[in-house]
Amino acid sequence: MAKLFFLLSGEHETLPVSELKAILEAEGQRYGVVEQLRQVARFEANVNCIEPVVRRAALTRVCCAEIFCTKAETEEILKQCRLASFEKHLRKGESFVVRVRRVRESAPTVDHVGLERRIGAVIFDRVVGAKVSLRRPDVTFFGVLTGGFFVLGRKLAEVVPKVFVLRGPRRRPFFHPSAMPAKLARCMVNLAQPVAGEVVLDPFCGTGAMLIEAGLMGCRVVGFDVQWRMVRGSLRNLRHFGVAADGVLMADVRHMPVRQIDCIVTDPPYGRSAKTFGREVSDIVDDFLHVAADRIARGRRLCIAFPKGVRIARLAGDSGFKVVESHYVYVHRSLTREVAVLERA
Numbered sequence: 001m002a003k004l005f006f007l008l009s010g011e012h013e014t015l016p017v018s019e020l021k022a023i024l025e026a027e028g029q030r031y032g033v034v035e036q037l038r039q040v041a042r043f044e045a046n047v048n049c050i051e052p053v054v055r056r057a058a059l060t061r062v063c064c065a066e067i068f069c070t071k072a073e074t075e076e077i078l079k080q081c082r083l084a085s086f087e088k089h090l091r092k093g094e095s096f097v098v099r100v101r102r103v104r105e106s107a108p109t110v111d112h113v114g115l116e117r118r119i120g121a122v123i124f125d126r127v128v129g130a131k132v133s134l135r136r137p138d139v140t141f142f143g144v145l146t147g148g149f150f151v152l153g154r155k156l157a158e159v160v161p162k163v164f165v166l167r168g169p170r171r172r173p174f175f176h177p178s179a180m181p182a183k184l185a186r187c188m189v190n191l192a193q194p195v196a197g198e199v200v201l202d203p204f205c206g207t208g209a210m211l212i213e214a215g216l217m218g219c220r221v222v223g224f225d226v227q228w229r230m231v232r233g234s235l236r237n238l239r240h241f242g243v244a245a246d247g248v249l250m251a252d253v254r255h256m257p258v259r260q261i262d263c264i265v266t267d268p269p270y271g272r273s274a275k276t277f278g279r280e281v282s283d284i285v286d287d288f289l290h291v292a293a294d295r296i297a298r299g300r301r302l303c304i305a306f307p308k309g310v311r312i313a314r315l316a317g318d319s320g321f322k323v324v325e326s327h328y329v330y331v332h333r334s335l336t337r338e339v340a341v342l343e344r345a
Contacts, residue, residue: 001030001032001044001045001046002044002045002046002047002065002066003034003042003043003044003065003066004042004043004044004045004047004049004050004063004064004065004066004153004156005040005041005042005043005064005066005069005144005151005153006020006040006041006043006053006060006061006062006063006064007039007040007060007061007062007064007101007142007144008020008039008040008041008059008060008061009039009058009059009060009061009161010039010103010104011059011183012059012327012329014327015059015187015327015329015339016039016041016059016060017036017041018191018325018327018341019057019058019059019060019187019190019191020041020053020057020059020060021033022190022191022192022193022341023052023053023056023057023190024045024049024052024053025193026052026190026193026194026195027049027052027195029045029046029048029049029052030045030046031043031044031045031049032044032045035069037146037147037149037151038103038104038106038146038147039103039104039144039146040103040144040146040151042066042069042151047065047156050063050156050157053157053159054157054158054159055217056186056190056217057159057186057190058159058161058164058182058183058184058186058187058190059183059187060159061158061159061161062101062142062155062157062158062159063155063156063157063158063159064142064153064154064155064156065089065153065154065156066151066152066153067084067086067089067141067152067153067154068080068083068084068151068152069149069150069151069152070149070150071148071149071150072106072107072110072145072146072147072148072149072150073107073110074110074111074115074118077110077115077119077143077150077152078118078119078122080152081119081122081123081152082122082126084152086123086126086127086141087126087127089139089141089154090123090127090130090138090139092127092128092129092130093129093131094130094131094138094139095130095131095132095133095136095137095138095139096120096123096130096131096132096133096137096138096139096140096141097120097132097133097134097137097139097140097141098116098117098119098120098123098140098141098143099116099140099141099142099143099155100112100113100115100116100119100142100143100144100145101142101143101144101145102144102145103144103145103146103147106145106146106147106148107145107148107150110145110150112145115143116143119141119143119152120132123141139154139155140154140155141153141154141155142154142155161183164181164182164183164186165182167182167212167213167241168181168182169181169182169207169209172207172208172237172240172241173236173237173240174207174208174232174233174234174236174237175207176206176207176230176233178206178207178269178270179206179207179209180206180207180209180210180267180305181209182209182212182213184305184329184339185209185210185212185213185265186213186217188210188265188267188303188305188339189210189213189214189217189219189265189303191265191301191303191325191339191341192263192264192265192301192302192303192341193263193301194214194217194219194262194263195218195219196217196218196219197218197219197220198219198220198262198263199219199220199221199222199246199261199262199263200214200219200220200221200222200261200262200263200264200265201221201222201223201224201256201258201261201263201264201265201266201295202214202221202222202223202224202264202265202266202267203223203224203251203253203256203264203266203288203292204224204225204253204266204267204268204269204288205223205224205225205230205231205234205248205266206225206230206234206267206269207230207233207234207237208223208233208234208235208237208238208248209267210223210265210266210267211223211234211238211243211245211248212237212238212241212243214265215238215241215243215244215245216241216243220246221238221243221245221246222245222246222247222248222258222261223245223247223248223249224248224249224250224251224252224253224256224257225248225250225251226250226251226252226253227250228250231248231249231250234248235248253284253287253288253291254287254288254291255291256291256292256295258295259295260295260296260297261295261296262296262297262300263296263300263301263302263303264292264295264296264301264302264303264304265302265303265304266288266302266303266304266305267304267305267306268281268284268285268288268304268305268306269281269284270306270307270335281306281307281310282310282311282315285304285306285310285312285315286315286318286319289302289315289316289318289319289320289321289342290318290319290320292319292321293319293320293321293344296344297344298344298345299343299344300343300344301324301341301342301343301344302321302341302342302343302344303339303340303341303342304339304340304342305329305337305338305339305340306337306338306340307335307336307337307338308328308336308337308338310338312326312338312340312342316340316342320344320345321342321343321344321345322342322343322345323340323341323342324341324342324343325340325341326338326339326340326341327339327340
């Protein structure tokens, strides 16, 4: 087990670390949470866990092998640098660079650009034959000022968020105003904990956001929608991103034409931009959960988004699920989504 830290997206307070934990659990990686700081999660885990995190995560930004964590005070940071064993991370003749990121207003009295130079000078003096390269370094030492702390490590990998922008609602051939952003869709798929080769169902597939993200992760995908126009649009979007679905059909969730699936990820219609055909959202969710309980094995997960105010704990309990966790995502003045993870009891 190694000490690792992850710089997380600042777009949401709780979703990034929950997604990170869900990925590690889905991939069978043992881990222990050392500490959770603002936009930084410190873990003990095998370094091999970095690969599935980079491959799957939407809300993780940088993955590092931790060298030390200390108070966000310049002299204390430099003291720890002089005590650190940088030669374990930087071999003779290798080039390096130091980069320091400040999380929002953290440690305003610390000059992070000056800190990069001073840490770099310590490393240069300590490691025989080390060279500085600002453009193409062999090793990047990455530090984060977060709250009252500074954590430094060797950067192992970085997750580039641009790919999710390229799969955003407006970048898909078929657009609908109710469409889920790619980043949130990927996060929700991760929260349901599927692995490559398993079947992921979205019974309210709409424009196919969940199916696209699950398919790109190597899962088999199945989608239903009560409107033929959405089924056709979803198929168009899936083809555009190179995802071959096992099936996308016109179907009512009260009569889902599927016997057994591994997990469910979905965003039912709310009646704003997406049609509910006169039914209350809570009734739609209630009917769906009762049917879903017969299609998913005990211990497997369902991730669902719905407007704040739906009493999901009661609905889940009545249908054979238990609520594992819940997150609130502000969309606009009249809509705050609740993203809930349910487990088949």
